[in-house]
Every structure is written in C-alpha cells, then in structure tokens.
Amino acid sequence: AIGGSASRAENLACSAVGERSCPHPLTDVEANQVLGEHERMVRARFAAIVPVLQRIAREQRAEGFVEAARRIAQAELGIEPPTELLERAWLGGLDMRALYGQVVLKTVTQLANEIHQVQAAGSGATEPEATSFLLDCGYHAVDISPCSDGRLKGLVRYVLRLPEAAIRWRRAYAGALFDVEASVQRWMEAELQRYREHHPVPPDAGTRFLKIAVYHWSSSDPAHQGCAAHGSNQRRAAAAALDRLRELRQAVENRFCCGASVDLLLIGVDTDTDAIKVHVPDGRGELSLHRAIDNLELYRQTLDVDADEARMAVYRAIEESCSRQGWGAAEGPPHDGMRRLVATLLINNLSQIEYVCRTWGGRYPDIGHDERFISVGDGFEEFQLRNLAYFAHLQTLEEGADDMDVGIRIFEKLHASEGRPIVVAVHFRYDSRVPGSRERTILRCKRVRSAIRSRYAHLEQRGLLVCGMTVQDTKERSPIEAVEPTDFPVLGQDGDVR
Amino acid sequence: AIGGSASRAENLACSAVGERSCPHPLTDVEANQVLGEHERMVRARFAAIVPVLQRIAREQRAEGFVEAARRIAQAELGIEPPTELLERAWLGGLDMRALYGQVVLKTVTQLANEIHQVQAAGSGATEPEATSFLLDCGYHAVDISPCSDGRLKGLVRYVLRLPEAAIRWRRAYAGALFDVEASVQRWMEAELQRYREHHPVPPDAGTRFLKIAVYHWSSSDPAHQGCAAHGSNQRRAAAAALDRLRELRQAVENRFCCGASVDLLLIGVDTDTDAIKVHVPDGRGELSLHRAIDNLELYRQTLDVDADEARMAVYRAIEESCSRQGWGAAEGPPHDGMRRLVATLLINNLSQIEYVCRTWGGRYPDIGHDERFISVGDGFEEFQLRNLAYFAHLQTLEEGADDMDVGIRIFEKLHASEGRPIVVAVHFRYDSRVPGSRERTILRCKRVRSAIRSRYAHLEQRGLLVCGMTVQDTKERSPIEAVEPTDFPVLGQDGDVR
Ligand SMILES: [Zn+2]
Ligand SMILES: [Zn+2]
Numbered sequence: 001a002i003g004g005s006a007s008r009a010e011n012l013a014c015s016a017v018g019e020r021s022c023p024h025p026l027t028d029v030e031a032n033q034v035l036g037e038h039e040r041m042v043r044a045r046f047a048a049i050v051p052v053l054q055r056i057a058r059e060q061r062a063e064g065f066v067e068a069a070r071r072i073a074q075a076e077l078g079i080e081p082p083t084e085l086l087e088r089a090w091l092g093g094l095d096m097r098a099l100y101g102q103v104v105l106k107t108v109t110q111l112a113n114e115i116h117q118v119q120a121a122g123s124g125a126t127e128p129e130a131t132s133f134l135l136d137c138g139y140h141a142v143d144i145s146p147c148s149d150g151r152l153k154g155l156v157r158y159v160l161r162l163p164e165a166a167i168r169w170r171r172a173y174a175g176a177l178f179d180v181e182a183s184v185q186r187w188m189e190a191e192l193q194r195y196r197e198h199h200p201v202p203p204d205a206g207t208r209f210l211k212i213a214v215y216h217w218s219s220s221d222p223a224h225q226g227c228a229a230h231g232s233n234q235r236r237a238a239a240a241a242l243d244r245l246r247e248l249r250q251a252v253e254n255r256f257c258c259g260a261s262v263d264l265l266l267i268g269v270d271t272d273t274d275a276i277k278v279h280v281p282d283g284r285g286e287l288s289l290h291r292a293i294d295n296l297e298l299y300r301q302t303l304d305v306d307a308d309e310a311r312m313a314v315y316r317a318i319e320e321s322c323s324r325q326g327w328g329a330a331e332g333p334p335h336d337g338m339r340r341l342v343a344t345l346l347i348n349n350l351s352q353i354e355y356v357c358r359t360w361g362g363r364y365p366d367i368g369h370d371e372r373f374i375s376v377g378d379g380f381e382e383f384q385l386r387n388l389a390y391f392a393h394l395q396t397l398e399e400g401a402d403d404m405d406v407g408i409r410i411f412e413k414l415h416a417s418e419g420r421p422i423v424v425a426v427h428f429r430y431d432s433r434v435p436g437s438r439e440r441t442i443l444r445c446k447r448v449r450s451a452i453r454s455r456y457a458h459l460e461q462r463g464l465l466v467c468g469m470t471v472q473d474t475k476e477r478s479p480i481e482a483v484e485p486t487d488f489p490v491l492g493q494d495g496d497v498r
Numbered sequence: 499a500i501g502g503s504a505s506r507a508e509n510l511a512c513s514a515v516g517e518r519s520c521p522h523p524l525t526d527v528e529a530n531q532v533l534g535e536h537e538r539m540v541r542a543r544f545a546a547i548v549p550v551l552q553r554i555a556r557e558q559r560a561e562g563f564v565e566a567a568r569r570i571a572q573a574e575l576g577i578e579p580p581t582e583l584l585e586r587a588w589l590g591g592l593d594m595r596a597l598y599g600q601v602v603l604k605t606v607t608q609l610a611n612e613i614h615q616v617q618a619a620g621s622g623a624t625e626p627e628a629t630s631f632l633l634d635c636g637y638h639a640v641d642i643s644p645c646s647d648g649r650l651k652g653l654v655r656y657v658l659r660l661p662e663a664a665i666r667w668r669r670a671y672a673g674a675l676f677d678v679e680a681s682v683q684r685w686m687e688a689e690l691q692r693y694r695e696h697h698p699v700p701p702d703a704g705t706r707f708l709k710i711a712v713y714h715w716s717s718s719d720p721a722h723q724g725c726a727a728h729g730s731n732q733r734r735a736a737a738a739a740l741d742r743l744r745e746l747r748q749a750v751e752n753r754f755c756c757g758a759s760v761d762l763l764l765i766g767v768d769t770d771t772d773a774i775k776v777h778v779p780d781g782r783g784e785l786s787l788h789r790a791i792d793n794l795e796l797y798r799q800t801l802d803v804d805a806d807e808a809r810m811a812v813y814r815a816i817e818e819s820c821s822r823q824g825w826g827a828a829e830g831p832p833h834d835g836m837r838r839l840v841a842t843l844l845i846n847n848l849s850q851i852e853y854v855c856r857t858w859g860g861r862y863p864d865i866g867h868d869e870r871f872i873s874v875g876d877g878f879e880e881f882q883l884r885n886l887a888y889f890a891h892l893q894t895l896e897e898g899a900d901d902m903d904v905g906i907r908i909f910e911k912l913h914a915s916e917g918r919p920i921v922v923a924v925h926f927r928y929d930s931r932v933p934g935s936r937e938r939t940i941l942r943c944k945r946v947r948s949a950i951r952s953r954y955a956h957l958e959q960r961g962l963l964v965c966g967m968t969v970q971d972t973k974e975r976s977p978i979e980a981v982e983p984t985d986f987p988v989l990g991q992d993g994d995v996r
C-alpha cells in the first residue's frame with residue numbers, strides 16, 4: 001500500500017519551479033514543526049507494535065515469560081499488555097492475532113490520554129478564541145463531513161489547520177455522503193442554543209450555520225487511489241457531495257420558515273499532497289463543480305513572491321473565480337465572511353502543502369490506504385492524523401452498514417490478507433449530565449459491536465476481527481473508559497429470539 | 499386468548515351498585531355511538547378475512563378460479579387480492595400463508611384510506627381546536643409513550659378521548675420504556691418552533707411541554723394478562739415508567755439552561771375495563787406511585803348522582819389526592835392547567851368505562867392479546883383501536899429489537915402456534931418537503947424489513963412471517979403508499995460483505 005518509488009522522485013508541489021523557491025513565503029514554520037513532531041510520535045508508537053510483538057512471540061516458551069512480556073510491552077509500547085492472553089500462552093501457544101488486536105486498542109486509549117495531557121499543558125486555541133474566528137467570518141456553528149477515508153483523518157488539524165474547538169461537528173461518511181436528517185438535527189440544536197442561551201451569539205446577530213462536505217482524489221494514481229465509495233472517480237465524488245449539500249439546504253429551507261437556511265462549502269483534497277480545491281460559493285451562496293480554486297497551483301504561482309504579495313494572490317484568486325464566464329459562472333462574489341474563510345483555508349493549506357513538501361518530498365509515500373484501525377461511532381477527537389484510522393460515524397450498524405462495508409473491504413486487503421486482524425474501535429460519547437446516558441451508551445457500544453461481529457462473522461471466526469469498546473464523557477478532554485465485552489450475541493444468527 | 503366465560507357474568511364497573519345506575523351521568527352518549535360503529539366496522543373487516551380465505555381455498559381447483567377468487571375478495575373484503583399468488587395456485591396449490599399475510603396487509607392499507615375519507619368528510623377536532631384545549635391547560639406540546647401492547651392501541655381515541663391532533667407525538671415502546679434521548683430531541687423541536695415561529699405560542703406565553711407515560715395491568719388476571727415487558731407485575735411496570743419520566747426531566751434540566759424543564763404525567767390503564775389510574779403531580783410537579791386516582795372507583799361512586807355533582811366529585815378527588823398524608827403525600831396541589839387536564843382525562847374516561855360496560859358487560863371478552871398484526875416504525879395514525887395491532891416504534895431493529903422481541907413472542911403464541919403467519923407492517927413517514935426524504939424512507943423500510951426477516955429467520959423459513967412495507971407523507975391524511983419488496987438480504991447471514 002505504498003506509492004511506487006519511481007514517482008516519489010518528482011516533487012509534485014515545487015520541483016517544477018526550480019531550486020530556491022521552497023519554502024513557501026506563507027508557511028507557518030513553527031506550526032509545521034509541532035505538527036511534524038506529533039505525527040512522528042504517533043506513527044512511531046503504532047510502528048513499534050509489530051516488531052515488539054514479534055520479539056514477545058519469540059520468548060513465549062521461556063521461563064518467566066509473562067513478566068518478561070509485560071516489561072517489554074511497558075518499556076517499548078508504553079502499555080500494560082492483556083495479562084490473561086499471556087498467561088494462557090503455555091497452553092495452546094500465544095494467540096498472536098488477539099494479542100495484536102488488544103495491543104492496538106490499548107495503544108489507541110493510551111495515546112489519547114497522553115494527548116489530553118499535552119493539550120491541557122497549553123497550546124491550541126481555546127474554544128472562545130476558536131469560536132470568535134468563525135464568528136468573524138459570520139458563522140455561529142460549523143458542521144463538517146469528510147469521507148470516512150483514513151487519508152482525510154488529518155483534515156481539520158493538518159490539511160485545513162482550523163482550531164479543533166471551532167468545528168462543532170465532525171461526522172465522516174463513506175464518500176462524504178452524510179446523513180441529511182442528522183445534519184438537520186444539528187442545525188436545530190445550534191438554532192435552539194442561539195435562541196434560548198444566546199450562545200455563541202443571539203439570533204439577531206446575523207450569523208449563519210455552515211455545512212462543509214469534503215471529497216478527495218489521488219493525483220498520482222487517480223484511477224485506483226481515489227475515493228473507494230465512488231470507484232475512484234473524482235468528478236462523481238465531487239458531484240455526489242454537492243448534491244448532498246444542496247439537499248441539506250433544501251431540507252432546512254422547506255421544513256422551517258422565517259428564512260431558515262444554511263451556508264454550504266465544498267472542498268476537495270488531493271490525498272497525495274494534501275492540497276485542497278475550494279469550490280467558492282457565489283453571491284447567492286450557490287456552488288459549482290466548475291468553479292474552484294486549485295491550491296497546489298496557487299502554491300506554485302506564489303513560491304517566489306513575498307508574503308504580502310502571496311496573500312494578495314489568494315484574494316485575487318477568489319475574486320477571479322467569481323468573475324469567470326461560461327461553465328461555473330458566478331452571480332457575484334461571496335459575502336465578506338465567506339471570502340475571509342476561504343482565504344484563511346487556502347493560506348492555512350499552503351503550510352500543509354509545504355509540510356508534505358519538506359517531510360515527504362511533495363508527495364506522501366503512502367498514497368494508498370495504510371490505516372491502523374477502524375474507528376466506529378463518535379470517533380476520537382484525539383486522533384487527527386492522516387492514514388491512522390478509517391472513521392465511520394454511525395449510531396447503528398443497520399444504518400451505517402454501507403460505510404462500514406467500505407472500510408472492511410479496505411482493511412481486508414490491507415490487513416486480513418496479510419494475516420493481521422482488522423482492529424475496530426467502537427467509541428461513543430455520553431453526557432454525564434443526563435441520567436442513564438452512560439449506561440445507555442455502553443449498551444449502544446455492545447449492540448454495535450455485536451452487530452459488527454455478526455455481519456463480518458467470516459472474519460470473526462478466523463480471528464481476523466478484534467473489536468474493542470470505549471466510552472467518553474462529552475466534556476472536553478474527558479478520559480477514555482474501556483468497556484469490557486460481555487460476549488453474548490445480540491443479533492440472532494441461529495434464529496432464536498432473545 | 500379470550501377471557502373465561504365465568505368471569506364475564508359479573509360486570510366489573512357497575513354490577514355492584516344495583517340495577518338502574520347505568521349509564522353514568524357524564525357519559526358522552528353520542529361519542530360512544532360513533533366510536534362503537536367505528537370499532538364494529540374495523541373488527542368486522544378483519545374478522546371476515548379467515549372465513550373468506552377458507553372459502554377461496556375450497557375453490558382453488560375449480561375452473562375460472564382466479565376470477566372467482568378476485569370477485570369474492572372484492573365483494574367480501576373490499577380489497578384486490580394478490581393476483582400472482584392466485585395464478586400460481588394450479589402449480590403447487592394455493593400458498594395460504596402468503597395469501598393470508600398479503601390480505602391482512604392490504605386490509606390495513608385499504609381501511610386506512612377509507613378512514614381518511616371519513617375524517618375528511620368532517621367530525622374530529624381540527625388541529626387549532628385541539629391545540630387550544632391543551633393550551634388552556636398550559637401545554638404547547640404533548641408527547642405520549644404508552645406500552646407497545648396492542649390493548650393500549652385505542653388509548654388516545656377511546657381510553658383518554660383526546661383530540662388526536664392534540665397529541666404531537668405518540669411513540670410506543672415495550673413496557674412504556676421510552677427512549678430518553680429521542681424525547682429530548684422532540685422537546686428541542688417543540689422549543690425551536692416556539693422561538694422561531696411562535697407556534698403554537700411564543701416562548702414568553704408561559705406554557706410547558708408535557709410527557710405522558712402509560713403503563714397497564716389486567717384486573718381480572720393480573721398475574722398473566724398484565725404487561726409482558728414487566729412480567730405482568732403492575733407495580734414494576736408503573737415504577738419503571740416513572741423512572742423513565744424522571745430521567746427525561748433530569749436530562750432536559752441538566753442539558754439545557756435557562757430553567758428548561760418538562761411536566762410529567764403517569765397514567766395506568768386496566769386493559770380489561772379501560773379504566774385509568776391517574777398519578778396526580780403535586781405542586782412541585784412530582785409524581786408518586788402511591789398518589790393516584792382510581793377512575794373505576796370514581797365511576798362507581800358517581801353512578802347515582804347528577805352530572806354536576808359527578809363533575810364536582812372528580813375535582814374533589816384531585817384535591818383529596820393531594821392532601822393525603824403518609825405514603826405519596828403531596829407538596830400542594832398541581833397547577834391549575836394540570837388540574838384541568840387531569841379532570842378532563844378522568845371525565846373522558848368515564849365515558850369509555852361506560853362504553854365497555856354497555857358493549858361488553860363491563861369487561862372485554864378478549865382480556866388477553868388478540869392483535870391482528872405488528873405495526874413497526876412510525877405506526878399508523880389511522881388505527882386507534884384496542885387489540886388491533888402491537889405497535890413497536892423504532893428507527894432501526896438494532897435499537898428496537900427488545901420491543902420487537904416482546905411482540906414476536908406474543909404473536910408466536912397467538913398466531914404462529916395456530917399456523918397463521920405473523921403479519922408485520924413496516925410503516926415509515928417521510929417529509930415531501932425534504933428532497934430525497936421519500937427515497938431514504940423507502941430504504942429505511944427495506945433495511946428494517948430485511949433485519950426483521952433475518953432476526954426471525956426461524957419463522958420466515960416456515961412461511962410464518964409476512965412482512966409488508968408502506969410509506970406515507972407527514973402531511974395529515976396523506977395516502978398510504980405500498981413499497982414493493984426487493985428481496986435482497988441486507989444483514990449478512992452468510993458472512994458475505996455486500
Ligand atoms: Zn517545496
Ligand atoms: Zn472516500
């Protein structure tokens with residue numbers, strides 16, 4: 001699942017314009033360094049798992065094995081290994097598949113809690129700061145739905161460089177085909193808060209609700225490494241996401257009176273370079289597949305100018321996109337706030353293009369799928385990193401089966417075919433202010449896990465599916481709590497009514 | 499499933515007080531007549547199905563069978579029979595189970611559309627009228643959750659005699675164990691409408707949101723014919739419903755600020771007599787299992803007085819219930835609106851007690867389960883009739899499996915054990931104002947149907963499960979549209995990923 005080494009030689013972003021132009025004048029060098037350290041740290045933790053387990057496996061016949069294995073796992077992986085599995089090794093040999101799965105799941109939990117500590121120690125915009133940037137752009141709430149694809153997992157933190165607290169909802173669906181009804185619910189929630197609590201601003205402040213959909217493609221291998229949910233067809237992926245956005249707007253406008261509406265934004269990501277394409281709304285808020293700014297092009301055009309001129313070029317590109325004629329012609333430019341938002345996204349993304357340029361020579365070595373686990377449910381806010389996890393947002397497998405199937409297909413090729421189990425982390429958040437919410441959320445975990453094990457029984461039976469469960473309070477930086485599985489089947493396979 | 503004939507001799511409601519006292523002075527004689535005609539009509543339509551199908555079965559070898567069968571079905575049942583089934587009869591014989599299932603489903607659809615016509619022709623309170631009664635009581639929205647039990651299916655129209663348009667949400671769950679999170683969503687929807695649209699009244703009107711839970715028991719056979727979800731234990735059923743109500747109030751109060759809350763009401767129904775027990779809230783809105791008014795007692799006590807005095811007695815009972823000491827002692831009487839609502843419910847229910855008294859000698863002959871079909875999903879507003887359908891409100895079988903299991907267990911005893919298939923009518927409503935809503939709702943129908951066929955495969959395989967699908971626009975009196983099944987399995991039984 002790694003891009004060919006031949007294509008790696010050519011730097012997609014800046015090789016064409018000569019020697020000295022890199023780094024780009026608008027690069028946030030400090031942020032790139034912090035993000036780079038974070039990425040290296042997390043990747044190293046996951047990369048260590050297989051070699052360490054191989055070492056443990058070699059020692060399973062030795063005396064004092066359990067203690068030795070624990071020491072190794074603690075020292076090398078920073079986790080407490082599942083002792084029961086180790087203790088059972090003398091009987092039928094060490095169950096490496098189960099051990100691998102448990103260790104991946106424990107690494108996820110452990111890392112998330114470490115990330116909380118880093119966050120608590122400072123850095124990162126606070127919620128009021130983050131909210132005020134978006135309020136400046138005229139938005140009181142932002143709901144973003146990327147594709148479930150793991151290569152978009154770093155979207156908010158890396159690709160768009162938005163303060164994480166600013167995005168109120170992040171819900172991934174295969175092919176970015178988000179649930180319209182669920183988005184309407186979130187719109188209602190945000191509206192109600194404006195009216196009842198005047199939070200973040202009262203309803204007469206003239207702010208809007210913004211829904212962003214994010215599709216993706218692969219510039220180096222467009223026919224194979226694009227969006228699996230749309231047969232790697234970039235145009236189809238973009239068109240489907242745009243249709244969904246329009247449906248949402250129609251739904252809100254038709255169901256609610258008094259001028260209810262939402263602002264829409266469509267963004268594409270080239271998962272080889274992390275360069276974005278922004279479909280700029282026109283004066284009426286309308287989008288077009290034909291009216292978009294290609295940020296890789298903008299990057300190349302502005303490599304040799306100074307920072308001020310580069311910034312001007314970004315604004316000029318926005319103006320220009322709205323004065324083109326023919327296909328994708330706009331009815332006037334977008335409102336000021338949207339223009340500011342689009343400019344910020346483009347400028348932020350220039351730093352990310354530079355990041356990929358510096359770290360990977362302009363193109364990721366893993367242009368294809370290389371996710372470590374499937375994240376199911378509410379997803380971990382803690383992991384905003386490319387190709388780390390495939391994320392299927394769902395409340396029930398019954399409704400989310402399509403999204404999950406796409407993920408399982410990817411992981412069958414990536415892991416199961418190599419004998420590694422597919423690791424699924426079922427994670428839901430509860431609201432500790434609501435009585436019974438934690439218990440009901442734990443039940444939901446068990447229900448979804450049971451449905452997954454039953455739907456993918458062909459993997460489960462061969463030990464190729466390891467499914468863990470965790471819950472977490474909705475309060476920011478709450479600890480992740482493991483849920484112990486009670487292995488009763490919930491969805492009947494044998495036809496019994498339970 | 500019919501009560502013993504010995505017990506039928508004694509009239510529970512009024513036999514004790516002598517000869518002349520019946521009818522009760524507060525009886526709405528005209529309403530009882532209209533309701534009686536409606537009940538007889540609907541029951542007759544379902545009762546005709548088996549004899550007519552037996553007649554058709556006898557003719558299946560005769561020449562011109564298909565035409566003859568169609569004529570009989572049209573004349574006797576008022577429906578167009580499924581012709582394909584009839585035409586296949588010459589081959590392997592008539593598939594009576596499938597035919598029975600299809601005919602029950604067609605009767606449901608046909609009757610619902612006939613009921614629309616009657617409604618359109620007049621009678622029944624309009625929505626503004628209905629809303630204004632509740633607004634007079636201080637409520638801008640009412641959400642009622644009875645048990646799924648079919649014997650409560652006539653709750654709103656017969657037992658409580660509330661204008662149907664007044665109840666904004668009717669969602670049945672096994673054991674009245676309603677979904678707290680879904681109720682919070684509905685509370686939010688009602689709030690938002692008050693704020694944005696000032697409908698039905700603006701937020702400063704001082705009105706409230708009312709959640710009613712309804713449990714039940716059987717006075718003649720309390721240990722067997724009570725609530726199946728609570729092992730026929732009346733106290734447990736009441737306590738569980740009360741816990742859920744309190745959880746909902748806590749959820750709203752803790753999740754939302756600015757004094758957000760809901761009013762609660764707990765009602766019990768004796769499914770043998772339709773007499774209710776109302777748990778009267780006190781001055782703080784608190785409920786108690788020990789503080790309730792038994793309306794059957796009130797009926798007996800007021801049989802011999804005049805209408806004014808009977809009405810006074812109802813109000814006195816409410817006062818009294820709130821001035822008792824010891825267990826269930828109240829902190830003052832409920833607010834005026836709640837008092838008016840409780841009085842109205844008690845008075846309305848006196849007519850229903852009288853109705854059962856007149857029609858059935860004070861106790862239904864079918865004190866046990868005698869439902870004709872299982873209604874799954876959003877339920878049919880059209881059928882508000884006791885023991886007609888078991889109603890499981892659900893969005894996915896994954897979440898609603900417990901409610902469905904209770905229903906299937908009841909129907910296995912009632913129908914499958916007699917060789918009759920269990921008829922399941924999957925019904926969801928869509929919003930034609932929302933683009934794609936109809937298509938997504940049809941998909942939901944198919945998803946739920948597929949999950950049901952897979953969970954109850956032991957019945958399906960023996961032809962003992964017939965599952966139809968219909969959708970309907972949310973607009974009042976919209977026609978019911980049949981959805982043709984595409985028989986692909988959705989939940990994998992064979993482990994294939996689709
Ligand atoms: Zn470069
Ligand atoms: Zn994708």
Ligand SMILES: [Zn+2]
Pocket residue numbers: 511512513520521852855856
């Ligand atoms: Zn009587």
Ligand SMILES: [Zn+2]
Pocket residue numbers: 645646647672673674714724725726727
């Ligand atoms: Zn019940």
